[in-house]
Amino acid sequence: MRLLYSLVWGLSLPLALFRLWWRGRQEPGYRQHIAERLGFYPAIASTPTIWVHAVSAGETRAAEPLIRALLARRPDHRILLTHMTATGRETGGKLFADVGPRLYQAFLPYDINWMIRRFLRHFSPQLCVLIETEVWPNLVAQCELQSIPVTLVNARLSEKSLKKAQRLASLILPAARAISCVAAQSNPDAQRLHELGIERPGVTGNMKFDVTPPPLMGERGAALRRSFGERQVILCASTRDGEEELILQAFVEQTPLLQTNPLLIITPRHPQRFDQVASMLEARGISYVRRSTLNHEEIAPITRDVQVLLGDSMGEMYMYYAACDIAFVGGSLVPLGGHNLIEACAMGKPVLTGTHTFNFSEITDQAIACGAAFRVDGALSLFRQAHALLANQQQRQRMGEAAYAFFLQHQGATARTMQMLEPYL
The missing domain is CATH 3.40.50.2000 (Glycogen Phosphorylase B;)
Incomplete structure (x- = not known):
């Protein structure tokens, strides 16, 4: 099933790039850093790295208290903060303007194996922290191959999303089972994540409650x-x-x-x-x-x-x-x-x-x-x-x-x- 998924991704790549260009008419950020979407990044100093993936603006704001806690907990590490949307990247730039070189932002490449491998080789993260709902089958599989623990925090899963995932069980279940640690927002979220195949999801609450209004x-x-x-x-x-x-x-x-x-x-x-x-x-x-x-x-x-x-x-x-x-x-x-x-x-x-x-x-x-x-x-x-x-x-x-x-x-x-x-x- 993952081979078929990868084939579909490969065939649809031209459409994905066209969509970036199309959205860039109103949001110029989508026409910037295109090479990163394909797994190509500028040279960067080798530093122990914790990778946090926050797809868009909402997830980025939710991740703020955790990222600051990680920076304080591991002062010798850099945070790699990745996004999929231009608004997510813009939000991260504003939220962490005070952090300096200890936080590096980039777009996550599309979920195509060779692109994910290039990304992981370039940054060599020691840990992957996914925020809320971002579980990509090839990303998780490549992290597993390279012995990079994958965690899912502030996790939520609606009943509708659970049913959709269960229809794609042969694709989603291996990814879900490969996640090392899951911290759910609520008991219902944890129960649905368990039904999806995650063995022992914890319940930690919603980190957005810890965001301090500026x-x-x-x-x-x-x-x-x-x-x-x-x-x-x-x-x-x-x-x-x-x-x-x-x-x-x-x-x-x-x-x-x-x-x-x-x-x-x-x-x-x-x-x-x-x-x-x-x-x-x-x-x-x-x-x-x-x-x-x-x-x-x-x-x-x-x-x-x-x-x-x-x-x-x-x-x-x-x-x-x-x-x-x-x-x-x-x-x-x-x-x-x-x-x-x-x-x-x-x-x-x-x-x-x-x-x-x-x-x-x-x-x-x-x-x-x-x-x-x-x-x-x-x-x-x-x-x-x-x-x-x-x-x-x-x-x-x-x-x-x-x-x-x-x-x-x-x-x-x-x-x-x-x-x-x-x-x-």
Whole structure:
């Protein structure tokens, strides 16, 4: 099965390269470092190396406390941080700008045997640490051949992903069984990973709870909030394709019924969709401004005729949470599995989420159970609930306090993960 998988990868390589070029029209980072995608890297000094793979921006942010713990634990080692997406690499560059040469970033090559072998020979990592869900059959097999332990941390596996993996059991099971150590986010994740073939997955919690909100983002959020005057603010964060249309339609229908004039902030999950959402706003005649047109330090007042702020920036999610009264976390109005509520809870904000949260089911259910979040069954329900909360300051305060307490309660995953990794360091 892995031979067939490798053949398919080889045949599809031209399409993969074309896709890089195509995405590079809107995200130039995809047209940079192309040789790395094929396993070719510039010369680098030989240093003991721990390799951490974080596919995109979310995994990179989740890996931050672990990477800093590894740097402190092994001061004689370099961290090799690899990505698959341009936003992941950009995020890593910003997060670890203070680390200097002890952290080296690169793109991981495609999962083709000869490319992976070149990558491993070039960097000679002593340990591979995969973040969340990134298990590639050839990568794991090549690491096994070269006696490089493979670990999977902050691991999560939804019921949907489990069923998909089980359909490809002859390909996925050997890779799963070759992983030396697995640290799962939750008990349900650990159970599903066990069903996949991993013998003894540990449960360490979600490392995203250990990420400290940058003070600069809080300051920027306060400055942004001042530009709104006395208006209340609803944030729709990390929205996905198919959600913005529903959100904007409900916003247009619900807002005229209110005595107040709340501002809506929309932050699309992926930067290539910023212009697409701007076109939706223009097509509906909705007055909006783009974050990219505002000064970072001294933001001019946003007039009351502006209905929407389009958050077309990267790395400022904490700023948007700091500036809002209520936060809806996207990916959950449509069946995409949702996104985590942790950043909103870290900023002490009442949280709303849709019904499709299977990627983060346990965290979402726990947040709802402790009074930090509400679940809504559609975009109209979202705004009805948001408007009810805007009219009830005491309830908003209670939910915000519960959200922050929930955030604090779940910290410590990084220390538990380091304990599991200790035998391999």
